[in-house]
Amino acid sequence: MNKNISHLYQIAQKESRKIIGLMSGTSLDGLDIALCEISGSGQNTAVKLLEFETIIYSEDIKIEIRKVFAKKNIDFEQLVVLNEWIGILHANMINDALKKWNIPACEVDLIASHGQTVLHAPKFLHQLEKFPNATLQIGDGDHIAVKTGIITLSDFRQKHIAAGGEGAPLAVYGDYFIFGKKGENRIMLNMGGIANFTYLPASLNPEETFVTDTGTGNTLIDLFVKHNFPEKSYDKDAEIAKNGKVNQILLYHLKDHDFFRQSFPKTIGPELFGYEYVQNAMLKSSQNTISVEDLLATLTRFSAETIAEAIQLAVKNTSYRIEDFKIYISGGGANNPLLVRWLKELLPCHFYKSDDLGISSDAKEAVLFAILANETVSGGAFNFGTKKGIPSITMGKISLPD
Numbered sequence: 001m002n003k004n005i006s007h008l009y010q011i012a013q014k015e016s017r018k019i020i021g022l023m024s025g026t027s028l029d030g031l032d033i034a035l036c037e038i039s040g041s042g043q044n045t046a047v048k049l050l051e052f053e054t055i056i057y058s059e060d061i062k063i064e065i066r067k068v069f070a071k072k073n074i075d076f077e078q079l080v081v082l083n084e085w086i087g088i089l090h091a092n093m094i095n096d097a098l099k100k101w102n103i104p105a106c107e108v109d110l111i112a113s114h115g116q117t118v119l120h121a122p123k124f125l126h127q128l129e130k131f132p133n134a135t136l137q138i139g140d141g142d143h144i145a146v147k148t149g150i151i152t153l154s155d156f157r158q159k160h161i162a163a164g165g166e167g168a169p170l171a172v173y174g175d176y177f178i179f180g181k182k183g184e185n186r187i188m189l190n191m192g193g194i195a196n197f198t199y200l201p202a203s204l205n206p207e208e209t210f211v212t213d214t215g216t217g218n219t220l221i222d223l224f225v226k227h228n229f230p231e232k233s234y235d236k237d238a239e240i241a242k243n244g245k246v247n248q249i250l251l252y253h254l255k256d257h258d259f260f261r262q263s264f265p266k267t268i269g270p271e272l273f274g275y276e277y278v279q280n281a282m283l284k285s286s287q288n289t290i291s292v293e294d295l296l297a298t299l300t301r302f303s304a305e306t307i308a309e310a311i312q313l314a315v316k317n318t319s320y321r322i323e324d325f326k327i328y329i330s331g332g333g334a335n336n337p338l339l340v341r342w343l344k345e346l347l348p349c350h351f352y353k354s355d356d357l358g359i360s361s362d363a364k365e366a367v368l369f370a371i372l373a374n375e376t377v378s379g380g381a382f383n384f385g386t387k388k389g390i391p392s393i394t395m396g397k398i399s400l401p402d
């Protein structure tokens with residue numbers, strides 16, 4: 001037997017596994033590295049976050065990724081060289097983190113790498129009749145396995161598409177196992193570049209559970225901050241938006257898109273919520289001369305209202321009362337005080353952070369990928385049913401170190 005396969009077999013049989021989960025999201029802010037100790041699988045999964053680190057991307061990395069990110073027309077060679085380069089960069093970042101934590105690579109069982117999403121194209125967006133849902137994450141897992149010496153799982157989203165999904169959101173596969181609690185209505189709301197939530201009703205009936213994107217989280221806020229203040233990359237603590245006034249006419253036009261009328265589950269990315277989207281809404285509403293403060297207040301409100309309305313819709317027509325839901329927020333948007341204040345005003349729910357359930361709100365998505373790898377290697381028995389579009393599959397391609 002190949003020694004790597006025999007190693008993998010041993011890892012699968014261990015009581016607990018040390019797995020590094022990696023996430024670099026749509027905000028292009030950096031690579032989140034979460035070292036987890038995971039035991040069990042499915043609903044018996046238990047996760048301990050041992051170490052966590054965000055390695056901030058240098059300006060050079062951001063510039064190179066932006067050349068292809070969320071764009072329809074790109075330099076094809078740039079995409080091909082980036083696929084290798086990001087794999088190497090991520091591997092180096094892991095090696096540096098392990099050195100910093102004083103943990104030898106041989107003590108880590110697996111790496112679970114999300115890669116960098118460069119284009120997310122569900123059918124709803126590309127509208128090409130004969131083509132399926134599509135998404136692309138780059139940063140090849142072979143580089144990570146070879147450079148770290150650790151068996152690496154990567155490219156998790158393709159199997160989800162192969163099984164009938166849109167390749168996202170995958171959060172439910174971690175949220176259900178780790179945060180689902182019978183007798184408690186919970187919503188796990190992640191506000192990254194794009195916002196999404198997992199609906200975990202008190203029944204914990206997998207056929208009632210679902211996950212969906214709601215629209216933009218921080219992506220448009222970040223974009224227009226950068227556009228107006230090139231030295232800034234986001235509206236820290238909503239300092240700019242706080243000085244503005246929501247422009248209701250523009251807000252109405254921002255919300256007037258078919259994506260918001262589509263049923264759950266649905267996914268989206270910065271491919272839709274980009275510069276042109278806001279420009280179009282400004283033109284339609286004749287509000288193209290508003291101040292940058294008012295624009296950022298309006299974009300922040302746009303995120304708050306679309307998230308709140310999606311959550312209200314999720315609970316509507318069920319036997320549950322929205323007042324009984326606990327919302328656990330995570331992602332960078334959880335640090336935006338204006339966004340959070342508006343959410344609290346719009347939703348009569350109880351608000352917490354995912355930290356209150358033991359997983360830091362910044363680390364939650366990286367931990368998710370460690371859980372997905374754990375399922376692939378050692379679980380995969382749980383059945384989510386057929387009603388809510390969650391394929392019962394395990395995900396990730398396996399790269400061996402030599």
Ligand SMILES: Nc1ncnc2c1ncn2[C@@H]1O[C@H](COP(=O)(O)OP(=O)(O)OP(=O)(O)O)[C@@H](O)[C@H]1O
Binds near residue numbers: 222
């Ligand atoms: N103190 C803060 N005030 C306001 N916004 C903040 C603050 N801290 C973080 N953010 C926002 O959070 C963003 C980063 O969020 P996060 O790292 O969750 O995104 P991501 O993982 O790249 O996105 P996605 O989940 O869509 O892939 C920043 O770009 C910024 O907009």
Ligand SMILES: CC(=O)N[C@H]1[C@@H]2OC[C@@H](O2)[C@@H](O)[C@@H]1O[C@H](C)C(=O)O
Binds near residue numbers: 171193
């Ligand atoms: C295609 C893609 O990378 N989607 C991300 C993105 O970031 C948030 C939202 O859009 C979500 O759908 C997804 O990530 C999380 C981790 C998910 O799959 O659950």
